[in-house]
Amino acid sequence: MSPKSLVNIGDYSEEDILRILQTAARFKEKTNRDLLQGKVCATLFFEPSTRTRLSFETAVNRLSGRIIGFSDAATSSSTKGESLKDTIMMVSNYADLIIMRHHLEGSARYASEISPVPVINAGDGSNQHPTQTLLDLFTIYETQGTLENLAITVVGDLKYGRAVHSLIQGLSHFNSSFHFVAPEELAIPDKYKAFCDKKGIPYREYTEFSSDAINGSDILYMTRVQKERFTDLMEYEKVKNVYVLHNDMLNNSKENLKVLHPLPRVKEISQDVDDNPKAYYFQQAKNGMYVRQAVICDLLGIEVE
Amino acid sequence: MRKELQVAALENGTAIDHIPTSAVFKVVSLLHLQKLNHRVTIGNNLKSSKMGSKGIIKVSDKFFREDEINRIALVAPNVNLNIIRNFEVVEKKKVVLPDEIIEIVRCNNPKCITNNEPMKTRFHVIDKEMVELQCHYCELKIRKEEIELI
Numbered sequence: 001m002s003p004k005s006l007v008n009i010g011d012y013s014e015e016d017i018l019r020i021l022q023t024a025a026r027f028k029e030k031t032n033r034d035l036l037q038g039k040v041c042a043t044l045f046f047e048p049s050t051r052t053r054l055s056f057e058t059a060v061n062r063l064s065g066r067i068i069g070f071s072d073a074a075t076s077s078s079t080k081g082e083s084l085k086d087t088i089m090m091v092s093n094y095a096d097l098i099i100m101r102h103h104l105e106g107s108a109r110y111a112s113e114i115s116p117v118p119v120i121n122a123g124d125g126s127n128q129h130p131t132q133t134l135l136d137l138f139t140i141y142e143t144q145g146t147l148e149n150l151a152i153t154v155v156g157d158l159k160y161g162r163a164v165h166s167l168i169q170g171l172s173h174f175n176s177s178f179h180f181v182a183p184e185e186l187a188i189p190d191k192y193k194a195f196c197d198k199k200g201i202p203y204r205e206y207t208e209f210s211s212d213a214i215n216g217s218d219i220l221y222m223t224r225v226q227k228e229r230f231t232d233l234m235e236y237e238k239v240k241n242v243y244v245l246h247n248d249m250l251n252n253s254k255e256n257l258k259v260l261h262p263l264p265r266v267k268e269i270s271q272d273v274d275d276n277p278k279a280y281y282f283q284q285a286k287n288g289m290y291v292r293q294a295v296i297c298d299l300l301g302i303e304v305e
Numbered sequence: 306m307r308k309e310l311q312v313a314a315l316e317n318g319t320a321i322d323h324i325p326t327s328a329v330f331k332v333v334s335l336l337h338l339q340k341l342n343h344r345v346t347i348g349n350n351l352k353s354s355k356m357g358s359k360g361i362i363k364v365s366d367k368f369f370r371e372d373e374i375n376r377i378a379l380v381a382p383n384v385n386l387n388i389i390r391n392f393e394v395v396e397k398k399k400v401v402l403p404d405e406i407i408e409i410v411r412c413n414n415p416k417c418i419t420n421n422e423p424m425k426t427r428f429h430v431i432d433k434e435m436v437e438l439q440c441h442y443c444e445l446k447i448r449k450e451e452i453e454l455i
C-alpha cells in the first residue's frame with residue numbers, strides 16, 4: 001500500500017521510490033495529461049519559495065488540475081493568529097490535495113495527521129523536503145541508468161544541508177558509497193555517519209576539495225556554503241572560495257559523471273562548468289516537475305499509463 | 306534494635322521506593338500528585354543501603370494505571386512500586402519505559418511545530434536503556450539529561 005501523504009523520504013520504501021521514478025519517467029515522455037481534471041490542489045506556502053512553488057504549480061497545471069492557495073504567510077490567515085490545524089481543516093474542505101511549505105519543523109507531519117486529504121511536504125524548516133530527494137534520485141537514475149552501486153561525492157555545507165541528509169537516506173536502499181567534502185565547521189554530523197555505519201554504507205571524509213575526491217565518482221553533488229551558517233566569520237572568509245568547482249577539476253573525472261546541485265547556486269560552481277556536458281543541474285531542476293506530477297498522481301491513486 | 310520506619314506506614318495505596326533524590330519532585334509532577342486530594346507522604350534524602358540516599362513517595366488509597374507509572378521511567382528508570390493493601394505489600398512493580406511518550410516531554414527545538422501550535426507532544430523512545438527520545442514531528446533526538454518535562 002502506498003503512503004497516504006509524503007512527509008519524509010524515510011517513509012518511502014525502495015519499492016515506493018522506484019514506483020515514483022518510473023511514473024516520473026512516463027511524465028518526462030509525455031508531460032501534458034488530463035489526469036487531474038475536476039481536481040483542486042492547494043499550495044500553502046507559509047514560507048515563500050518561488051522555485052518550489054512554480055515547480056509544483058506547473059506540475060498541477062500540466063495535469064489539468066486547478067490551484068488555490070497562497071505564496072506567503074503574510075497573505076494567509078496565520079497572520080491573524082489562526083492555528084495550522086484550523087487552516088488545514090478549512091483548506092481540506094475545498095481541495096483534494098494539500099502541498100505545504102512551512103518554516104516550522106514537523107508541521108508537515110502534523111498536517112498529514114489532521115488532514116483528511118493527502119499532504120505533500122514541500123519543505124518543513126530545516127527538516128525534510130522529500131520531493132527534492134525524489135528528483136535527485138530520478139536524475140541520478142536517469143543519468144546513470146541505475147541507482148545501484150554508485151559512488152557519490154557531496155560537497156559544501158554537509159552540516160545543515162537538508163538535501164544532502166535526505167539524499168543519504170534516500171540512497172540507503174541502493175548500495176551507494178559516499179565522499180563527504182566539507183570545511184570542518186560544516187562537516188557531516190555524527191548522526192548521519194552513524195546512519196551510514198548502521199546501513200553498511202562506506203564513506204570517506206575530506207576537508208579539501210580537489211579532483212581526488214571527484215575522479216572515482218559517478219555523481220558530484222554540490223551545495224551552497226552559506227555565510228549565515230558560520231559562527232566565526234573569519235572561518236567563512238577562509239573557506240568561501242575553497243569549495244568551488246572549476247571546469248578543469250573535471251578533466252580526469254569518469255565519463256558518466258554528472259554534476260548536480262539543488263539550486264540556487266551562488267559561487268560554488270563557476271560559470272565555465274555550465275557548458276561542460278557533465279553539468280546537469282538545470283535538467284535536474286526540470287526533472288522536479290515530472291517527479292512532482294508523479295507524486296501527486298500516486299497520492300491521489302491515479303494510474304499513469 | 307528496633308528498626309524505625311523513615312516514612313509512616315501505609316494501610317492501602319502505593320509506595321514508590323528507591324527514587325534518586327534529584328528525581329523525587331519530578332516524580333511528584335509526573336504523577337500530578339500536587340493535584341491529588343489523597344494523603345501523600347514525601348520523604349527525601351533518606352538513608353538507603355543500596356543507593357546511599359534516596360527518596361520515597363507514599364500515596365494513600367491510590368493505585369496508578371500502568372501508563373501513569375511508566376512515565377516515571379523517564380526520570381527514574383529503576384524505581385520500585387509497592388502496592389499495599391491492609392499494611393501488606395501485595396504486588397511489586399518495576400517501571401518500564403513505553404515505546405511512545407505523549408504529552409509529558411517538551412521538544413527542545415524552538416522551531417518544532419509542537420512548541421508553536423496547541424497540540425500534544427509525541428516522542429518515540431529510540432533507546433530504552435540510555436533513555437533517548439526522538440520527536441515524532443521535527444525528528445530531533447533528545448538525550449536523557451536534556452529531557453524537559455511539560
